[in-house]
Structures are given as structure tokens and as C-alpha cells.
Amino acid sequence: MPNNNTPQIEAKNLSIVSDQLNLEALATKKYKQAAQNCTTQELIDLCNQAAQKHKKHYDDLLNYLNSHQ
Numbered sequence: 001m002p003n004n005n006t007p008q009i010e011a012k013n014l015s016i017v018s019d020q021l022n023l024e025a026l027a028t029k030k031y032k033q034a035a036q037n038c039t040t041q042e043l044i045d046l047c048n049q050a051a052q053k054h055k056k057h058y059d060d061l062l063n064y065l066n067s068h069q
Contacts, residue, residue, distance in 0.1 A: 009068045017061055024058035027051075 009017065028051050035047035 007068065009065070014065075017065060021058060021061050021065075024054050024061065027054040028058060 031047045031051035031054065035044050035051065038044045038047060
């Protein structure tokens with residue numbers, strides 16, 4: 001059910017946010033894979049931190065989208 005207090009996102013902006021969601025999901029996946037291939041704990045931690053950052057961006061974007069439906 002639409003929230004009457006929140007404007008809906010225009011189609012162009014929806015497309016941009018959708019593209020960004022896909023990029024954040026891809027970045028998360030790539031950093032997780034990179035962490036599995038690292039040989040030092042420092043690099044594993046850096047990759048995992050980057051994956052978590054991109055996952056948070058993904059979640060924030062998704063929450064934004066959901067709040068504008």
C-alpha cells in the first residue's frame with residue numbers, strides 16, 4: 001500500500017537507484033570472494049570491511065526504495 005505522505009520516485013530516478021543497488025550487490029560479492037583468496041589476515045579483514053560497507057549501502061538504498069512505495 002502506498003504511503004500517501006511520501007512522494008513516489010520518478011521512473012528515471014528509480015532506474016538510477018536500481019542500477020546502484022546492483023552495483024552495491026556486485027561490490028559486496030566481489031569483496032567477499034577477494035577475502036577468500038587473500039593470504040594475510042590484514043587483507044582478509046580489509047576485504048571483509050569493504051564488503052560490509054557495500055552491504056550497508058545496499059541495505060540503505062533498499063530501505064530508501066521501500067520508504068517511497
